[in-house]
Amino acid sequence: MATHGRTIRLPSHIIEQLSRLYTVARDLQSALGRPPTVVEIAEKLGVQPEKVLTALRAARLPLSLETPVGTEAESTLASFIADTVLRPPAEEAEEAAFSDAEALQAALKEYLTTREVTILNLRYGLTDGRERTMAEVANEVGLSRDASARLRCRRCRNCAPRRCESASANTSDSSRAPMS
Numbered sequence: 001m002a003t004h005g006r007t008i009r010l011p012s013h014i015i016e017q018l019s020r021l022y023t024v025a026r027d028l029q030s031a032l033g034r035p036p037t038v039v040e041i042a043e044k045l046g047v048q049p050e051k052v053l054t055a056l057r058a059a060r061l062p063l064s065l066e067t068p069v070g071t072e073a074e075s076t077l078a079s080f081i082a083d084t085v086l087r088p089p090a091e092e093a094e095e096a097a098f099s100d101a102e103a104l105q106a107a108l109k110e111y112l113t114t115r116e117v118t119i120l121n122l123r124y125g126l127t128d129g130r131e132r133t134m135a136e137v138a139n140e141v142g143l144s145r146d147a148s149a150r151l152r153c154r155r156c157r158n159c160a161p162r163r164c165e166s167a168s169a170n171t172s173d174s175s176r177a178p179m180s
Contacts, residue, residue, distance in 0.1 A: 010058055017055050020045065101126070115141065119152055 010018075024044045028036035038056075042049040065078035104126065108117045122140055125131040134152070138145040 008062060014055065014058055018059050021052060021055055116151055116154075119148055123152055 021041060025036055025041055028040055028044060032040075036044075038049050038052050042052045045052065063077065065076065065081070067077045069075050069077055069080065105117075105121075108120065108126075112120070119137055119141060121127045122132050122137045123134065132140075134149050135145050137152075138148040141148055143151070
């Protein structure tokens with residue numbers, strides 16, 4: 001193994017090939033007055049162009065993920081690379097919460113009426129994974145949109161009191177006189 005201060009060490013024969021390749025490339029550039037193509041370098045060396053490409057790929061220097069990016073180096077290269085292995089935290093939390101669908105349905109049925117369970121299942125897609133709007137839920141259950149929203153809010157009040165307050169304000173009696 002040749003140690004030429006590289007982060008990733010290359011075998012000695014690859015270092016020798018790269019040295020010959022760079023020499024030929026410099027000579028060709030002097031003769032042609034432009035950078036030589038891979039095919040021209042391969043012809044001069046007497047090898048296949050694929051071998052020249054392989055040697056050039058091996059010669060690339062690695063790039064750190066912590067390399068600053070931007071004019072003021074406000075972020076790093078790693079922040080632009082998507083993590084394809086890990087799932088987003090929201091998906092992980094959702095799976096953990098709903099991983100045992102049977103237990104969830106049993107708990108819902110223990111504390112709620114059949115209609116309420118149906119509304120929650122439809123609204124949040126607990127059984128089929130497809131969330132529906134309150135209008136869609138109301139159509140499927142046979143209630144008005146406001147009535148199904150009130151039922152949902154009644155059961156969600158402990159979890160999301162602000163949402164329920166705003167929903168009840170929207171569905172409140174409109175016969176009251178406005179405040180002046």
